[in-house]
Amino acid sequence: MERLSVTVNRMPQLNRQLRLKTRPEGLVRREDFDLVEQPVPELKDGEVLVRVLYLSMDPTNRVWMRDIPQYLPPVAIGEVMRALGLGRVVQSRSAQYHEGDLVQGLTGWQDYLVLHESAKGYVRLPADPGIPLPTLLGAAGMSGVTAYYGLTEIVPVQAGETLVVSAAAGSVGSVAGQLGKIMGARVVGIAGGPDKCRHLTAELGFDAAVDYKAADFKQQLKATTPDGVHVNFENVGGEVMRAVLSRMVIGGRVALCGLISGYNSAERPGDDYGILVMKRLSMRGFLVLDYTRTREAVQALAGWIRDGRLKAEETVAEGLENAPEVLNRLFDGSHRGKLVLRVDARPAIDAGRTARVGDAG
Amino acid sequence: MERLSVTVNRMPQLNRQLRLKTRPEGLVRREDFDLVEQPVPELKDGEVLVRVLYLSMDPTNRVWMRDIPQYLPPVAIGEVMRALGLGRVVQSRSAQYHEGDLVQGLTGWQDYLVLHESAKGYVRLPADPGIPLPTLLGAAGMSGVTAYYGLTEIVPVQAGETLVVSAAAGSVGSVAGQLGKIMGARVVGIAGGPDKCRHLTAELGFDAAVDYKAADFKQQLKATTPDGVHVNFENVGGEVMRAVLSRMVIGGRVALCGLISGYNSAERPGDDYGILVMKRLSMRGFLVLDYTRTREAVQALAGWIRDGRLKAEETVAEGLENAPEVLNRLFDGSHRGKLVLRVDARPAIDAGRTARVGDAG
Numbered sequence: 001m002e003r004l005s006v007t008v009n010r011m012p013q014l015n016r017q018l019r020l021k022t023r024p025e026g027l028v029r030r031e032d033f034d035l036v037e038q039p040v041p042e043l044k045d046g047e048v049l050v051r052v053l054y055l056s057m058d059p060t061n062r063v064w065m066r067d068i069p070q071y072l073p074p075v076a077i078g079e080v081m082r083a084l085g086l087g088r089v090v091q092s093r094s095a096q097y098h099e100g101d102l103v104q105g106l107t108g109w110q111d112y113l114v115l116h117e118s119a120k121g122y123v124r125l126p127a128d129p130g131i132p133l134p135t136l137l138g139a140a141g142m143s144g145v146t147a148y149y150g151l152t153e154i155v156p157v158q159a160g161e162t163l164v165v166s167a168a169a170g171s172v173g174s175v176a177g178q179l180g181k182i183m184g185a186r187v188v189g190i191a192g193g194p195d196k197c198r199h200l201t202a203e204l205g206f207d208a209a210v211d212y213k214a215a216d217f218k219q220q221l222k223a224t225t226p227d228g229v230h231v232n233f234e235n236v237g238g239e240v241m242r243a244v245l246s247r248m249v250i251g252g253r254v255a256l257c258g259l260i261s262g263y264n265s266a267e268r269p270g271d272d273y274g275i276l277v278m279k280r281l282s283m284r285g286f287l288v289l290d291y292t293r294t295r296e297a298v299q300a301l302a303g304w305i306r307d308g309r310l311k312a313e314e315t316v317a318e319g320l321e322n323a324p325e326v327l328n329r330l331f332d333g334s335h336r337g338k339l340v341l342r343v344d345a346r347p348a349i350d351a352g353r354t355a356r357v358g359d360a361g
Numbered sequence: 362m363e364r365l366s367v368t369v370n371r372m373p374q375l376n377r378q379l380r381l382k383t384r385p386e387g388l389v390r391r392e393d394f395d396l397v398e399q400p401v402p403e404l405k406d407g408e409v410l411v412r413v414l415y416l417s418m419d420p421t422n423r424v425w426m427r428d429i430p431q432y433l434p435p436v437a438i439g440e441v442m443r444a445l446g447l448g449r450v451v452q453s454r455s456a457q458y459h460e461g462d463l464v465q466g467l468t469g470w471q472d473y474l475v476l477h478e479s480a481k482g483y484v485r486l487p488a489d490p491g492i493p494l495p496t497l498l499g500a501a502g503m504s505g506v507t508a509y510y511g512l513t514e515i516v517p518v519q520a521g522e523t524l525v526v527s528a529a530a531g532s533v534g535s536v537a538g539q540l541g542k543i544m545g546a547r548v549v550g551i552a553g554g555p556d557k558c559r560h561l562t563a564e565l566g567f568d569a570a571v572d573y574k575a576a577d578f579k580q581q582l583k584a585t586t587p588d589g590v591h592v593n594f595e596n597v598g599g600e601v602m603r604a605v606l607s608r609m610v611i612g613g614r615v616a617l618c619g620l621i622s623g624y625n626s627a628e629r630p631g632d633d634y635g636i637l638v639m640k641r642l643s644m645r646g647f648l649v650l651d652y653t654r655t656r657e658a659v660q661a662l663a664g665w666i667r668d669g670r671l672k673a674e675e676t677v678a679e680g681l682e683n684a685p686e687v688l689n690r691l692f693d694g695s696h697r698g699k700l701v702l703r704v705d706a707r708p709a710i711d712a713g714r715t716a717r718v719g720d721a722g
Contacts, residue, residue: 120516138699139673278647285637312500338499338532
């Protein structure tokens with residue numbers, strides 16, 4: 001490790017902080033923040049002073065500035081902007097931290113952080129981690145871990161499957177795509193512009209890359225996913241995601257990591273899908289025609305009906321010729337239970353066992 | 362079984378068919394169909410003549426009328442409207458079907474179906490199934506099986522969990538809610554109007570019911586789900602679903618069965634979520650802060666970086682005071698890999714190991 005050029009022996013030093021002044025609309029402006037300078041306070045027992053070296057710039061920062069429901073409280077007006085960062089201990093009154101140690105965690109947008117040794121969520125790293133410092137915030141940091149988590153636990157990708165990664169030249173996407181290759185998948189990346197696309201295939205080993213800014217984006221996507229898409233590692237949302245979903249195979253899986261296309265939009269933050277990320281929901285569409293155990297299900301249901309544990313309800317309308325109008329009743333809420341049309345209105349037709357004929361509407 | 366009143370000995374009989382003439386917009390109109398009468402053809406060897414008794418009226422019928430991507434081809438103009446139905450064999454030239462047998466399957470909107478014994482997707486039932494005929498299309502038929510499939514395989518619900526079912530007075534929803542009770546869940550149903558809501562709790566055993574037409578719908582939903590919602594069996598979509606999602610616990614599960622609120626809408630068929638049903642996709646939102654194996658992931662990632670199998674890329678910008686503008690670069694596509702802000706612009710600050718500092722933008 002090189003010698004630190006920060007002098008720590010002439011307190012008080014000045015700490016610059018960027019504090020949220022107004023909630024940005026659209027892009028963030030410098031005027032949305034107050035730049036406050038104040039002396040670094042004297043350390044108390046158990047505290048360490050951390051010089052913030054690098055700040056991680058993450059799409060989620062933009063979400064934190066918004067006063068909407070999310071997984072952490074929004075940053076309050078007047079509060080130092082929250083951010084993940086990497087710093088070095090320059091002064092310590094804690095036995096757990098030594099001067100020179102690296103610390104990773106929510107440092108915020110400021111020069112110095114006073115950290116108590118009991119604070120949660122901070123990771124101490126050795127003074128020389130053997131890896132470039134910015135990488136500790138990138139491929140070997142939260143971005144890389146996010147990609148790893150997504151592809152190993154959220155939607156494990158199998159060798160031979162086609163994986164599509166959006167924002168594939170970004171911090172998480174570039175790792176996700178490369179992990180997909182390590183795991184044996186065929187990997188198609190989506191990125192903006194021919195330079196990034198070339199980079200994905202030439203430098204990062206992606207099998208193909210698709211330019212979402214190109215006029216023929218959808219055709220490119222189709223051409224590069226001839227067998228459909230098995231897994232989508234989604235970072236973008238909006239039109240890009242819709243295009244990928246339309247290429248997915250029946251039963252495909254989506255890891256919803258981010259929805260950056262909507263983060264600057266007041267109307268549709270993260271599309272309708274945003275809440276799935278915030279609450280880590282899983283959602284699965286299904287059609288009964290895929291079901292293979294129908295006989296077993298019918299037996300169970302019929303048993304419960306006979307036992308009286310399950311009440312079967314039908315609304316029976318009559319006359320084949322009325323089918324169009326009867327169908328509309330599904331949408332106006334005027335029926336209860338199963339809506340059935342008796343084809344022949346004449347009561348003599350096979351009425352013997354239809355004890356429940358009658359209209360609850 | 363009662364004697365059939367249909368006479369089968371005076372061929373040819375007339376078969377009425379409703380054929381799709383124009384694709385409906387909004388509600389279905391009778392004029393969207395041609396009512397065609399034609400003689401029932403003579404049976405060939407291996408064929409049976411089925412008198413259609415009951416037609417199942419299903420929301421998915423409305424989807425089939427639309428020329429949009431879906432799980433079956435849309436009904437073609439001029440084609441008999443596709444529908445699930447229940448009929449009785451009135452004439453047979455097949456050893457596999459006997460007169461009097463019940464047959465369930467895609468009968469279509471018509472009086473008679475000529476079925477070949479080799480046709481797939483038809484189920485033969487005994488002449489007297491011991492259950493009312495309409496129930497065979499409802500709680501003991503596809504509607505019931507759909508609910509059973511959803512709650513046992515798609516999102517198994519556990520005893521003690523809170524299950525919310527939308528369109529809870531409908532064919533699938535009423536069974537799903539009752540199954541939830543059988544499985545030991547606390548069940549809250551969403552239905553339209555106080556009568557239906559009362560019916561759910563008084564007759565069907567739901568723990569609570571919420572009226573989506575009420576002005577205080579969201580408050581009702583909140584009050585009846587004090588511990589949040591663990592599982593949502595979703596039949597409606599749109600605003601109703603959004604309200605339920607907002608009540609879900611972290612890590613909640615959604616079985617997406619239907620999105621009836623959008624089926625009549627030209628703009629947003631089934632919301633953005635429709636494709637999840639059509640393609641039976643699973644989608645899972647996630648946040649890395651939930652991940653418990655970070656150390657293992659970082660080790661794997663760092664190992665691949667050292668081996669050269671994983672390329673770590675960073676774009677490093679400089680100067681704490683520039684943080685707001687630098688953050689915007691996440692959204693304009695001007696960077697590659699991880700975007701990191703070096704807090705102090707002076708190169709002497711801990712630059713020793715940041716070999717990759719440089720701006721790819």
